[in-house]
Amino acid sequence: DAKTTQPPSMDCAEGRAANLPCNHSTISGNEYVYWYRQIHSQGPQYIIHGLKNNETNEMASLIITEDRKSSTLILPHATLRDTAVYYCIVRDNAGNMLTFGGGTRLMVKP
Amino acid sequence: AAGVIQSPRHLIKEKRETATLKCYPIPRHDTVYWYQQGPGQDPQFLISFYEKMQSDKGSIPDRFSAQQFSDYHSELNMSSLELGDSALYFCASSAPGLAGAETQYFGPGTRLLVL
Numbered sequence: 001d002a003k004t005t006q007p008p009s010m011d012c013a014e015g016r017a018a019n020l021p022c023n024h025s026t027i028s029g030n031e032y033v034y035w036y037r038q039i040h041s042q043g044p045q046y047i048i049h050g051l052k053n054n055e056t057n058e059m060a061s062l063i064i065t066e067d068r069k070s071s072t073l074i075l076p077h078a079t080l081r082d083t084a085v086y087y088c089i090v091r092d093n094a095g096n097m098l099t100f101g102g103g104t105r106l107m108v109k110p
Numbered sequence: 111a112a113g114v115i116q117s118p119r120h121l122i123k124e125k126r127e128t129a130t131l132k133c134y135p136i137p138r139h140d141t142v143y144w145y146q147q148g149p150g151q152d153p154q155f156l157i158s159f160y161e162k163m164q165s166d167k168g169s170i171p172d173r174f175s176a177q178q179f180s181d182y183h184s185e186l187n188m189s190s191l192e193l194g195d196s197a198l199y200f201c202a203s204s205a206p207g208l209a210g211a212e213t214q215y216f217g218p219g220t221r222l223l224v225l
Contacts, residue, residue, distance in 0.1 A: 098155065
């Protein structure tokens, strides 16, 4: 899997949009960008994934740059329950595993 | 919606004992993955099974083995337990799909404590 770089921590005010960046400059054409989050000691929760186009679901939006070297996860209206570690993972079709690395610890504050 | 079920949720064992963790995937999911998360660490991939065959192997110790059964549930067998095996063990499952785009859904985990 391509290596990703995320800021170790971010703060966000409750009700505001949380924008979590991820750099994946070595991504190749067949690799997907996945986002998961882990709320303290719970199982990682799938959020969204994409290949080239921007994606949106009920949880979040994923913006992928045209060169695919970076992406941003957007939580449109963060709540206290969104406090978690957010993992950006680049995954190819050669292997099954997800490689979790570091992630961003998002703290949503009242 | 049905989720991945793991049992037991908590397990306490002594050093050198054995443990068996069970995972029941989401219905109609054919692939199961096991991850280990040590204290303060990120989840690490151990092993995966597709249609009852091992499909990928990660940093799984030789003392551990796993299998997937005909009903697609999986068991992780851990022998000669060591203090360092104390961790959260997550199982995930995925449905058939485009290679590289099979979304993995995680269970709540089994917390293993080795004394």
